[in-house]
Amino acid sequence: MTKDSPEEEGESRAASGGEGGGGGGKGGPVRRNRADDNVTILTSSMDLHRTSRSRASSGTEAAPSVTSSLEMSIQTRIFKIIVIGDSNVGKTCLTFRFTGGSFPDKTEATIGVDFREKAVELEGETIKVQVWDTAGQERFRKSMVEHYYRNVHAVVFVYDVTKMASFRNLQTWIEECNGHRVSASVPRVLVGNKCDLVDQIQVPSNMALKFADSHNMLLFETSAKDPKESQNVDSIFMSLACRLKAQKSLLYRDVEREDGRVRLTQETQTRSNCPC
Ligand SMILES: Nc1nc2c(ncn2[C@@H]2O[C@H](COP(=O)(O)OP(=O)(O)OP(=O)(O)O)[C@@H](O)[C@H]2O)c(=O)[nH]1
Numbered sequence: 001m002t003k004d005s006p007e008e009e010g011e012s013r014a015a016s017g018g019e020g021g022g023g024g025g026k027g028g029p030v031r032r033n034r035a036d037d038n039v040t041i042l043t044s045s046m047d048l049h050r051t052s053r054s055r056a057s058s059g060t061e062a063a064p065s066v067t068s069s070l071e072m073s074i075q076t077r078i079f080k081i082i083v084i085g086d087s088n089v090g091k092t093c094l095t096f097r098f099t100g101g102s103f104p105d106k107t108e109a110t111i112g113v114d115f116r117e118k119a120v121e122l123e124g125e126t127i128k129v130q131v132w133d134t135a136g137q138e139r140f141r142k143s144m145v146e147h148y149y150r151n152v153h154a155v156v157f158v159y160d161v162t163k164m165a166s167f168r169n170l171q172t173w174i175e176e177c178n179g180h181r182v183s184a185s186v187p188r189v190l191v192g193n194k195c196d197l198v199d200q201i202q203v204p205s206n207m208a209l210k211f212a213d214s215h216n217m218l219l220f221e222t223s224a225k226d227p228k229e230s231q232n233v234d235s236i237f238m239s240l241a242c243r244l245k246a247q248k249s250l251l252y253r254d255v256e257r258e259d260g261r262v263r264l265t266q267e268t269q270t271r272s273n274c275p276c
Pocket residue numbers: 085086087088089090091092093094107108109110111134135136137193194195196197222223224225226
């Protein structure tokens with residue numbers, strides 16, 4: 001289902017793009033990273049709600065309440081992560097598993113985009129991971145593509161391990177991503193989904209790993225369906241959140257009120273103490 005874009009508020013608080021390189025693709029065995037001990041998942045939500053910042057923005061009333069809302073929202077950075085790939089590879093199920101902790105009974109082709117969000121704690125900082133579950137079918141995505149890539153912080157490319165065509169098409173998805181001026185420094189990961197279908201696997205791990213390495217991406221082979229893989233699915237998003245946190249830290253130096261709206265001035269600084 002297509003919903004209102006949360007971009008405006010995400011852009012205002014999240015670190016723009018990212019720096020420091022993709023950082024993945026170390027070679028060796030397929031990464032099956034487990035969530036870091038320093039990571040705590042606080043809450044999850046299947047719908048993206050308006051945040052305190054945007055509510056504060058609309059009012060012109062008492063400054064103290066605006067200030068306290070801002071103080072709360074300043075503490076919460078948002079990382080926008082988009083999930084891209086062929087239709088039917090399991091993008092909706094993977095994002096559902098991460099944000100909701102379960103496998104959906106039934107899914108329909110995503111139209112436009114579904115937003116899902118989860119608050120996590122990394123080294124004492126609460127961060128909102130905002131997942132954009134995009135449509136794989138061209139007819140359901142063409143009017144949205146610009147929005148997908150705008151101010152994105154990380155990209156998850158998904159293929160179905162039981163469908164070679166979905167793996168071959170990754171090149172096209174990467175080209176689309178590059179064509180939308182997504183910086184090479186924005187972290188990207190590769191996910192082979194549906195590993196529970198062991199008898200039907202068409203894409204060998206070594207082939208996927210080679211591809212991931214050549215594009216400087218980490219590879220995760222997992223299953224949105226298998227509950228035992230739940231932590232591995234979490235690791236996909238948590239590893240990106242860790243890297244983004246390590247790359248940038250936002251400082252809000254100034255709060256101005258302009259024409260009845262609150263405007264935040266932001267500054268970034270590099271950090272290098274990611275626990276992952
Ligand atoms: N066996 C198995 N089936 C899965 C898995 N993940 C998703 N599926 C199934 O694959 C089908 C497609 O899943 P979706 O998550 O809707 O696929 P999508 O990539 O979001 O598709 P679009 O929205 O059209 O782009 C559904 O029937 C899911 O039940 C998995 O890990 N294992």
